[in-house]
Amino acid sequence: MPNASHHFHALVWIDHSQAKVFHLNATESDLQKIPSTHPHQHLHHRANARDSGHASVDKEFLKSVSHALADAGAILITGPSTAKTELVTYINHAHPDIAKRISGIETLDHPSDGELVAHARKFFKADDRMHG
Secondary structure, three states, rough: OOOOHOOHHHHHEEEOOOOOOOEEEOOOEEEEEEEOOOOOOOOOOOOOOOOOOOOOHHHHHHHHHHHHHHOOOOOEEEEOOOOOHHHHHHHHHOOOHHOOOEEEEOOOOOOHHHHHHHHHHHHHHHHHHHHH
């Protein structure tokens, strides 16, 4: 597990199969990968079906991601799909103390780890200026 206490900022990239949590500062970053508890669950809506065709929210997965953010001072949540909004909704209800530290939510497709860290540093440089 990364030593998050040395890094104020955290970036999460999340989809329904995994989350990548980066704890970072201007020169260093640590990565923690968190797998979903149902990574291979793919549901598709069929005509005349009674269900929505969407997988149920993986609360254990979201709990693990939230735990990885517990010590972060400022958080950016990103990802390509609805998993990021599910994470934010979960955090708002289960961890309001963490919710207060979410600085942004952005849609990002599938950048490399290096691109994610560079994006986070640029985001937090601007965010820190705005919030002093």
